[in-house]
Amino acid sequence: MRLPLMNLVKLNGMSILRQLHLEEKLMRTSSENWCIINDGTIKPTIVMGISGKPQELLETESVLRDEIPVIRRMSGGGTVIVDQDTVFVTFICNKDAVPGLKPDPQRIIHWAGHLYEKVFNGIGNFSVCENDYVLGGRKFGGNALSITSKRWLQHTSFLWDYKKSNMSYLKLPQKAPNYRQGRSHLDFICRMKDYISRPDFIDETIRAAESHFRLTPLNQEDNLLNQQYEHSRSRLLTIDELEEAPVYNPAVATRV
């Protein structure tokens, strides 16, 4: 049986906001399958999930003081702070692209977990723990998904390395997985670079994807990747939104 086609886009240092806009455009306007790998992003940026509340998740005073950009993305999941030492991997697929995979959240997460098991292949006691990717019991990546009636998107920001000072912008979330056991950020996360080199991780991810798809590399200069998408829901939060008192409830967020 021939494997389905997937376009492979390898980026280097694209801003995470631009990457998210690109992903939404491909998710909503393309009927092809995509794998996007962005090796680092140019500026430290906080990225929250669709329901993220700045006052609950961030040390907003220091975020505002240090002018750290904060993005609310269109997918679910938690809050991360990303920079040039983060490696981003995204899969965007038609709902029938993976034979036998029903596109509901748990099954997609399960599928992605299997893919990354192949990447790490026993390195560092890799496992999927309550939807997080862990090495030696510490998290280095998670799952965030967006699902429509015809397509799904799964993306992860992998901590190849990180700065301790950046983690101080994030509060301990109220909802945390059981395996976190109340650990602070620095005791909960780990650096992927302690286990695998950056080029090897990217190469092995591509190889693992090739077990499901026939990958076709796309040039970063391709027009499709550079056209604007006006309907993107991922956006930068304003200073007013970061300064707002907790009465703001994004659960009443309305679609404009």
Add this chain to the structure above:
Amino acid sequence: MALRIWASSTANALKISAKSTSVSPAFSLSRCFSSVLEGLKYGKSHEWVKHDGPVALIGITDHAQDHLGEVVFVELPEPGKSVAQGESFGAVESVKATSDVNSPISGEVVEVNTKLSETPGLINTSPYEDGWMIKVKPSNAAELETLLNPKDYTKFCEEEDAAH
């Protein structure tokens, strides 16, 4: 994975069974154990619509909420917005995922369920009653005829689950 889904569906069936003595609408229990109510129409992306005079009530089905998991956030349109059949009008967040919710009919949103802002889990516990999402003034009554009746929706769910 199959055992977990079966267990989840069974628990759901038990909840429905326990409630059935106090719920007035008749329901049928599909072989996949999610409840499908009589008197509603269904879309293939798992939304239901109840036409009640000049207004139609819309939400997601028990089958949908069961597959999503715990709903933690709901994004709804503003009253006054137009919705189109088969197009997304909002989203729910569950288990790290944002899932689009599509409107089974076209029309104008006249009311949204504001309770879902504080209690999004109503979609899980009461998908056909307290978990309703929007009320729409239909713009094309003929669209209701294109939707699935309860029996056909039950069969659709079974075939969809069997295919995976």
